[in-house]
Amino acid sequence: MASCQAPIPDGTLLDYWAHDLPDGVETDQVEEHLFACGDCSARLHGLAALGPGLATLVRQGRVSGSVSRALLNRMQREGIHIRLYSLAPGETVPCAVFPGDDLIVTVLRADFSAVEAVTLSVTGPEDTPFSQLDNVPVSGPDAEVLWATPAAVVRRLPSMRLQLTLASADATRAELGRYVLDHRAIGRASD
Amino acid sequence: MYRRFAPRVRLYGLRHLRNEDAARDLVQQVMLVTIEKLRGGSVRDVDQIASFVLGVSRTMVKDLKRLEWRRDKLREAFVFPDVVEATVGDATLDADRLEMCLARLAERERMVVLLTFYAERTAGEVGKELGVKEGNVRVIRHRAVERLRTCMTSGEVAN
Numbered sequence: 456m457a458s459c460q461a462p463i464p465d466g467t468l469l470d471y472w473a474h475d476l477p478d479g480v481e482t483d484q485v486e487e488h489l490f491a492c493g494d495c496s497a498r499l500h501g502l503a504a505l506g507p508g509l510a511t512l513v514r515q516g517r518v519s520g521s522v523s524r525a526l527l528n529r530m531q532r533e534g535i536h537i538r539l540y541s542l543a544p545g546e547t548v549p550c551a552v553f554p555g556d557d558l559i560v561t562v563l564r565a566d567f568s569a570v571e572a573v574t575l576s577v578t579g580p581e582d583t584p585f586s587q588l589d590n591v592p593v594s595g596p597d598a599e600v601l602w603a604t605p606a607a608v609v610r611r612l613p614s615m616r617l618q619l620t621l622a623s624a625d626a627t628r629a630e631l632g633r634y635v636l637d638h639r640a641i642g643r644a645s646d
Numbered sequence: 647m648y649r650r651f652a653p654r655v656r657l658y659g660l661r662h663l664r665n666e667d668a669a670r671d672l673v674q675q676v677m678l679v680t681i682e683k684l685r686g687g688s689v690r691d692v693d694q695i696a697s698f699v700l701g702v703s704r705t706m707v708k709d710l711k712r713l714e715w716r717r718d719k720l721r722e723a724f725v726f727p728d729v730v731e732a733t734v735g736d737a738t739l740d741a742d743r744l745e746m747c748l749a750r751l752a753e754r755e756r757m758v759v760l761l762t763f764y765a766e767r768t769a770g771e772v773g774k775e776l777g778v779k780e781g782n783v784r785v786i787r788h789r790a791v792e793r794l795r796t797c798m799t800s801g802e803v804a805n
Contacts, residue, residue: 466788472661473762475769475784489654490703491696496654502791503657505763507666508739509748513764517745521753522760525775529765571777572754591753594777 459494468495472502516557521575521591522603527560538606542619544632551639556606565621565632567598572624573631575602577617585617590624614640647684648677651699658700662707663714664766672710676702739798747797754778755790762787 463485470476471485489496512518513530531537540550541562552559573593577586591600619634655676659669679702683689689698748756761767769783
């Protein structure tokens with residue numbers, strides 16, 4: 456098969472797949488090219504495979520880091536079992552992972568009106584680093600930070616207190632809130 | 647001909663219908679019509695086959711969308727629960743590797759990738775969700791996909 460003489464740029468292919476090309480001539484041209492060109496069609500196939508690949512990970516609760524409300528809603532609609540813990544600054548919340556849980560999501564509230572992005576630092580006993588999320592985007596005073604951890608990971612933890620600290624991601628590093636998750640391991644022989 | 651065009655029709659169906667089953671049905675219908683037309687001699691010029699297959703795909707997707715619109719109206723009228731089925735696609739990517747590569751992305755890159763490819767949001771919608779300009783979302787998305795691709799093929803994440 457002859458290689459493509461005028462390949463569709465990666466950005467255009469991405470915009471096409473994400474419905475970000477305006478309907479009309481440009482989309483029509485891309486589709487005509489894709490139907491006639493095996494190379495570009497194969498490239499789009501590689502891009503499209505990300506969707507089912509990510510869906511598989513989500514279904515298995517293997518997504519960690521920050522998530523958004525839209526993502527959370529989508530996961531819940533698809534039957535992912537999500538256990539939510541919601542914390543305001545200064546709060547300590549007891550938490551545990553139960554059979555059937557796929558994902559543990561901690562919702563952190565704070566006054567985000569003066570920041571665009573935050574850093575979340577999570578430490579365990581004796582300040583041992585547990586997790587760090589850098590440059591998490593937040594928008595508006597009603598924003599929240601959602602930290603997702605696979606239930607399978609939390610299940611392996613012993614009972615412990617996790618200290619969470621939110622700070623602005625800009626140069627000031629202003630602290631926005633401290634929170635405590637009082638994790639209780641269920642069904643672990645050693646606890 | 648089937649081997650050549652069926653994957654392209656499936657991709658077209660996935661892009662427009664966002665449903666693996668519907669995309670597979672589309673492939674069967676489009677290829678059936680195309681083969682019948684070829685046998686009947688309606689399409690003679692080999693160079694025109696791609697355009698013909700695309701034309702049939704477009705018409706059928708329009709019909710399917712109209713049908714789906716009617717179904718939605720019926721669902722609304724009879725208050726059926728809004729069930730969204732997870733895509734059961736050709737998940738050919740190595741899940742372990744994808745998990746590792748996804749974890750290596752920056753927070754906003756990972757969110758943009760998940761919102762785009764899992765939640766099926768446009769750049770404008772992602773921008774509203776994250777408080778980022780649409781143009782920036784496209785830049786982040788492009789970079790993130792590039793980094794994922796590099797990681798998936800070589801195990802390294804480009805900076």
